Amino acid sequence: MxxxxxxxxxxxxxxxxxxxxxxxxxSIQIALKYNTRQNxxxxxxxxxxVEQLVPQQLVPDPLPDSILFFENxxxxxxxEAALRIARHLNFPWSGLYYFRFIPLSxxxxxxxxxxxxxxxxxxxxEACMLPSPEERARFVAY
Numbered sequence: 001m002x003x004x005x006x007x008x009x010x011x012x013x014x015x016x017x018x019x020x021x022x023x024x025x026x027s028i029q030i031a032l033k034y035n036t037r038q039n040x041x042x043x044x045x046x047x048x049x050v051e052q053l054v055p056q057q058l059v060p061d062p063l064p065d066s067i068l069f070f071e072n073x074x075x076x077x078x079x080e081a082a083l084r085i086a087r088h089l090n091f092p093w094s095g096l097y098y099f100r101f102i103p104l105s106x107x108x109x110x111x112x113x114x115x116x117x118x119x120x121x122x123x124x125x126e127a128c129m130l131p132s133p134e135e136r137a138r139f140v141a142y
Contacts, residue, residue, distance in 0.1 A: 016044070
């Protein structure tokens with residue numbers, strides 16, 4: 001990816017997701033449907049874009065294998081990422097953002113439990129989902 005392309009992506013809110021996780025892919029489908037402002041963009045973690053786009057000091061080591069959200073120069077993980085993504089969705093999904101009043105340690109505990117069992121909940125895919133032609137413009141990397 002060129003420097004100009006990376007500079008353009010810096011200003012976009014980008015959801016990084018596990019492209020082989022059925023639960024993650026279902027979540028992305030919800031985000032595509034209920035983000036009517038179409039301001040969210042998406043990239044599979046497997047694309048390697050997070051390592052190119054996000055400043056090294058912000059990237060957790062090891063890189064989580066579930067969901068990350070990059071917005072306004074900040075990288076959010078776990079429950080904080082999920083709730084910040086929800087803020088970009090239409091009602092009732094946007095209301096989930098107000099769960100931020102719950103202590104972060106408890107939210108992340110619940111998030112980690114679901115993340116740990118996500119393959120049992122929704123299965124695993126060998127390949128990332130293929131977006132429709134209309135959705136493809138919102139995917140910055142596959």
